[in-house]
Amino acid sequence: MEQQITKVKNRREIRVIPGFGLSMGVTLAMLSTIVLIPLVSLFTSAAQLSFQEFVEVVTSPQIVSGYMVSLSCAFFAALINTAFGLMLAWVLVRYDFPGKRLMDGLIELPFALPTAVAGIALTYLYSDQGWIGSFFATVGVKIAYTRIGITIAMIFVGIPFVVRAVQPVLEKMDRQYEEAAMMLGAGRRYTFARVILPELFPALLAGFGLAFARGIGEYGSVVFIAGNIPYETQIAPLLIMAKLEQYKYADATAIALVLLLLSFLLMLIINSVQIYMQKFSKS
Amino acid sequence: MYVEMQHIHKTFDGFRASNDVSFGVEKGHLAALLGPSGSGKTTILRMIAGLDMPDSGEILLNGVRVNELPGSKRGIGFVFQNYALFRYMTVAENIAFGLEVQKKGKKEIKERVDELLELISMKELGKRYPNQLSGGQKQRVAFARALAPNPQLLLLDEPFAAIDAKVRRELRAWLKEMIEQVGITSIFVTHDQEEAMEVADTIIITNQGRIEQIGTPEDICREPQTDFVADFIDCRRFQLLMAIK
C-alpha cells in the first residue's frame, strides 16, 4: 500500500514539471558520446593484451618506478599542501590585513594559469641558473630535474584544492567550541589540537585527496621540471605518452588502467573515512 | 564567589551594548539577567567570563579586579547557549576535558567524571557521542562539563533556549535543584520572565544596555522602579505561583 503511494507520487512529480524526457535524453546522449563511449575504448583496447602481457607491461621496472615517482611526489606534495593550505585558510578567515583580498584571489591562480606556462616558469625559477634554483645550487641542492622539482610543481597545482576545501568550513565554524575550550582552561595550542583540528579534519582530508589525485594525474606543469630521467624522474603520465609515441597503444592503455585504478582506490579510501566522520556531524 | 560589576561600558561597532552597568551578586546566589533581545544581557555575561573585554569599568571577583585576567584563569564554568559540546569526543571525554587541561591524574579524572555522570543521572551514557543525545541530555552534559574543574562561579547563557517546551519546565526545576545542591554562585541569561521568576533568587533587569532594576522576584513585583519594568514584567502568574506555594 505504502509503496503504491510513493509510486503514484513519483509519477505525478514527473508529470507536473515538464521536460523530463528531453533533459534525460540530452543528458544521456551527451554523456555517452563524450565520456562513456570513449572510456569504454580503454577497456576494449586493454583486452587486446592477454592477462600475462598486461601484467608484464605494468610490472616492468621502468613502469613501476614511474608509478612510484608519481605516487610518492604527489603524496608529499599533498601533505605539504595540507599544512600550507590550512595555514592560508586560517590566515584568510581569521585575520584582517592589507592585501587580504588580493591574497584570496591569488589562491585560484593555479586553476587559471595554463599548466604548460606554469611548467616552464617553474623550471626556469628552480633550475641551477634560476632565481631560487641558483640559491639552492650553492648549497648543493638541485631542484629542477629531480623529484624535489616534481613535488614543487605538484604543490603548485594542488594548493587551491586544500584552501578552498578548508576555508568555508572554518568560516562557518561556531566560535563557541573554542570559547568553551578556553573557559575550561585550555590554552590556544591545546584548543587548536583537540577542538579545532578535529572539526576541520574532514575538510582537510577532502582537500588532501583532491590535491593528491590531481598530482598523480598531472602532466603539463610537471613534465618540464621533471627532466624525464628513466627510473629517476619519469612520471606515470609521461610513460603513457612515451608508449603512444612508439605506437604501443595497448601498453599505454595498460599503464593508464592501473593509474585509474590507483586514483579510484585513493578516492574510495578517502570517501569511506569521510562517511565514517559524518556520523558525528548530525546534531 | 562574590561578583561585582562597576560602571561597565561596552560598544560594538557603534552599538551600545553596555551603558554604565553596575551590580553585584552575593556568594551562593542564583541570579538571572533578564531582558528583551538586544538589551545587553549576554554581553554582560561574556564580559564576566572574559570572552569580551569592557571598554571601561571594573569587573571584580571576590573583590579582586580581573579585567586583565584571561577567562581561562578566572575559575568560571560556562554553559553555552547551544551547549558547544565537542562532537568528536564522547560524553565522558567532554566532561574530562577541563580536568585533562589541568593535567590531573588519570584516576582522579575518572573518579570526577563518574561522580558528575552520576550527578546528572547519565551514568550509562558516558560512551555516547553528543549527536546521540536528546536536547535535555546535552544540556545536562554541558552543565557537568562546566562543573568538572570545580569552578567558583557558574555562568549560563540562555540555558533553556534550545530545549523544546515540554522538557523545559522539567529541566528548569532540575537545574535549580542541582545548583542548590552544588552550592555554586550562578548567573544565567534569559529573555523569558517566567523562567527568571521561577528559578532565580535575584533578578537583574536589563534594557538597551542599562540596568533597570535589581531585586528578588517579590521586590520587582511589589515595587517596579521604572516604567519599563512595570511594563515588561507581568506579575499575575508570579503572584498565582506564590499563592499556591
Place this chain on the structure above:
Amino acid sequence: MPEKLQKKYGPDHGEDGIHSIQKVIEPPKGSTKHITRNILIGISALFLLVMLILPLAVVVVNALKEGWAAYSAALLDEYTGKALQLTLLATAAAILVNTVFGIFAAYLLSKFYFRGRELVATLIDIPFSISPVIAGLVFILTFGSVGWMGDFLTAHNIRIVFAVPGILLATIFVTFPFVFRELFPVMNAQGKDEEEAAGLMGAGGFTIFRRITFPHIKWALLYGIILCSARAMGEFGAVSVISGHLRGKTNTLPLHVEILYNEFNTTAAFAVSSILVILAALILIARNLVEWKTK
C-alpha cells in the same frame, strides 16, 4: 532538536548579531597572539610569493629579456596567431557544449527523482578525476587508426585524431563537469516548488526554465563558464596527446609554448606564455567579480 523550535525559542538574535560581527578578532599588539598572527601571515605571504608570484614574474621578465622588438615579433608570428585562434575556438566549443549539457543535466538531476540519479551524477564527474593524458588517450583509442571507429572514419575520410575535431573533443571532455558542478548545487537548493506551481498552471518546459529556473542560476552559470574557459584555454596534456603537433594546423597556445621551449626559443616561449598569463589574469578578475556580485 528541530530547526523550527530553535527558531521559535531561539537565541537572542539581537545580541547574537553583535558577537557574530566579531568574526575577525584582532589580538592586541605585543601579545603572543599578535606575534603568532604576524608570523602566520608572513609565512603565508612568503609561500604565495615563492610558489605563485615568482613564476609569473619569470614569465614576464623572460618574455621581455630581448626587448620589445623580439617580444612583439614572437606575438605577431603567424603560428602564434593560428594557435591563438585554435585555442579560442576550442574554448568556445567547450563553453557552448558544456553549458548546454550543464543546464540539461542539472535540470534533470535537481528537478526529477529517478532511479540511477546518483550514478549519473558520479559518471558526469569522471573527467574531473582522470589524468589529462588518459583523457587524450581514450579519444585516440576510439577515433584513431587503432580505434574501433578508425576504419569507419578512414573509409569516409573523416579525421578526428591529430586534427582540429580531436582537439575540440579533448577540450570538451576535460571541462565536461565544470558548468554542471556550479549549476547543480544552486538548482538543488532552490528546490522545485516554483517549477511545480508553474507546471500546475500549465506553463511549458521552456517557459518554466526561462522565467523561473534561469533567474536563479544566472550567476552560477556565469561562474561555471568562467571556470570552464580557464581550464579549456590552458588544457595541455589531453590536447598534447591528440594533436599530433602539426604546427599551424593543430597547435593550441599551450602546445605552441611547448614547441618553442623545446626548440630553445625561450624568449618566444615566454612571450606566448604572457598572452596566456594575461588571459588567466582576466579570468581571475572575472571570477572575483562574479563572486563579489553574488555575495
